[in-house]
Structures are given as structure tokens and as C-alpha cells.
């Protein structure tokens with residue numbers, strides 16, 4: 764998608780604050796500092812629209828970005844940030860659970876992991892939850908980011924390690940290597956998002972019929 768218009772529509776901590784535009788939504792989840800805000804900025808061709816930081820735990824609310832008046836990207840607070848108090852973490856979990864399990868316009872989740880490392884215990888728990896029956900087949904795109912920090916020749920190995928550790932389920936999920944530095948993978952991530960935006964629409968049904 765060619766992006767010309769983005770608005771940061773709102774920050775929400777509870778369902779009554781979500782937008783009511785009825786546009787499809789794509790959520791971004793992942794450990795603090797993994798690069799969620801950077802991925803948002805890369806996809807929308809902005810340097811610093813979503814605030815990035817070398818200080819983890821910056822994003823503490825659900826942030827809704829309206830892109831081209833067609834889709835919302837929803838930046839979800841990063842998990843696994845040790846300096847957040849236990850009670851704050853419990854609040855995050857309720858907020859994130861309420862959104863990811865119940866939000867009707869949510870068409871898919873992008874889970875970011877670090878391309879350089881094996882997934883953490885929390886990455887694995889998050890992936891298992893997102894792909895569990897509770898989620899009813901919600902599409903998940905696993906994005907291994909910061910790929911610029913490893914050699915191109917190691918991409919296949921990184922992908923297979925991550926998939927093995929996550930117990931990757933290809934029925935409901937896809938995988939892409941990505942870098943916000945080099946924009947590697949940007950077009951494929953956009954393709955996945957655009958396909959999710961069409962899910963359940965007449966246009967998608969026509970495409971499926973055309974495939975047969």
C-alpha cells in the first residue's frame with residue numbers, strides 16, 4: 764500500500780476507548796524493545812511517527828494508528844519488561860487479553876521476535892496463546908526483526924530455529940524476516956496485511972472463486 768495519510772487516533776486502556784470506525788485492525792505484539800514501533804514507522808514510511816526508544820517499556824497503552832483511512836495498526840505494550848511492577852504487568856495482561864480475545868474488527872496479529880536470538884519463554888507463551896483454540900483461528904504473522912544484524916546467509920537457520928522453538932503452526936500463521944533499518948521484508952509484510960484486510964469481504968470471496 765502507498766501510504767500518504769496516517770493519524771494517531773487514540774490511546775486506549777479499555778474497550779470503551781477503542782475506535783468505532785469499523786475498520787479492520789492489525790495488532791502488533793512482542794517483547795519490549797523488539798521493534799514494534801519501528802516496524803509501524805517503516806510500514807507507513809515515517810521516521811518517527813510511532814515513538815521509538817532504546818528505553819524499553821515506552822508504550823504503555825494500546826495505540827491506534829489509522830492508515831490511509833483503511834486500516835488501524837494497533838501497537839500493543841511490549842511484554843517481558845522487568846522494570847514494570849507486578850501490578851502494572853497484571854493490568855497490561857488484562858488490557859491485552861481483553862483486546863486480543865474479544866475485539867471483533869481484529870483481523871490478524873503480527874508477533875515480532877528478534878531474528879538474532881531463540882524466542883524467549885514469553886515469546887513462546889504469547890505465540891501458543893495467539894494460535895490456541897481460544898483465539899478461533901486468528902491469523903498470526905511472526906516477524907523476525909532486526910534481520911540487518913545477522914548475515915543474509917543465516918536467515919534460513921534463524922527461521923528454522925524460531926519456528927521449531929515456537930512449535931510453529933502453518934495452518935494459522937506465516938513467517939517473514941524483516942528489518943526496519945534496511946526495509947527488508949516490508950513489501951511482504953504489507954501483502955500479508957492487505958490480505959487480512961480483505962478477509963471476509965466480497966473481494967476476498969471473488970479471489971477464492973477465481974482460484975478454483
Ligand SMILES: Nc1nc2c(ncn2[C@@H]2O[C@H](COP(=O)(O)OP(=O)(O)OP(=O)(O)O)[C@@H](O)[C@H]2O)c(=O)[nH]1
Pocket residue numbers: 793794795796797798799800801802814815816817818819820821822840841842908909910911912941942943944945
Ligand atoms: N538494527 C535494528 N534496530 C532496530 C530495528 N527495529 C528496531 N530497532 C531498534 O530497537 C530499539 C527499540 O525499537 P522500538 O521500535 O522502540 O521497540 P518497541 O517494540 O516499540 O518497544 P516498546 O515500545 O518499549 O515495547 C530502537 O533503538 C530501534 O532503533 C531493526 O530492524 N534493526
Ligand SMILES: [Mg+2]
Pocket residue numbers: 799800801814815821822838
Ligand atoms: Mg513501542
